[in-house]
Amino acid sequence: MLADPLATLTLIEPPPAEPITVAELKAQLRVDISEDDTLLSSLIVAARQHIEGRDGWLNRALAAQTWELAFTAFPCGAIRLPMPPLQEVVSVTYLDTGGVLQTLSTVDYQVVKAEPALIVPAYGKTWPAARCQVEAIRVRFTCGYEPGGGSPEDYAENIPKAIKQALLLLAAHWYENRTPVVIGSMPAALPFSVSSLLAPYKTGWV
16 A cells, blocks of 8 residues: 655546536436526536545546556555546556666556555566655556447446436535525535435545
């Protein structure tokens, strides 16, 4: 497990599609006018950003996206990857002791996709010697739920229904309540039903 206070996590390629559509949100709201479509679309993006990603409530990826984890030195054991579920490790690069950028061969490490996803040295291998420098090690990886088949790919098909329902409820809540506090209600970070739906999928970072 990585415990580097200088570790950084950077979004390289954002998700190509939102987990829910404007049509789905309009059905949730029972809205049939088109005048608010732009607003509804922005609320979907805001709800997704509030829930997923490095700073989101779940610390999880929804639709496929690519991130880069950078840190100072190889750990003694496994590298733990954030933002489950992991799809694939794109590359592991590092600065060698001479400061030259190297790419670690895929035969030198093993990827464990279970949560938490791990990268460990392959059998009989050890992590190479690397320069002790901020962001000397970089792991680029794709995460998020696998898209469904068909053409074009359905990036939302395999996202758990509970998460999609929570997104619908949250976006609908913001649409219907356009001030931070509703008079007569207790203020809360998330509506209770939303947090209840999301709770089984919440994870931590590195």
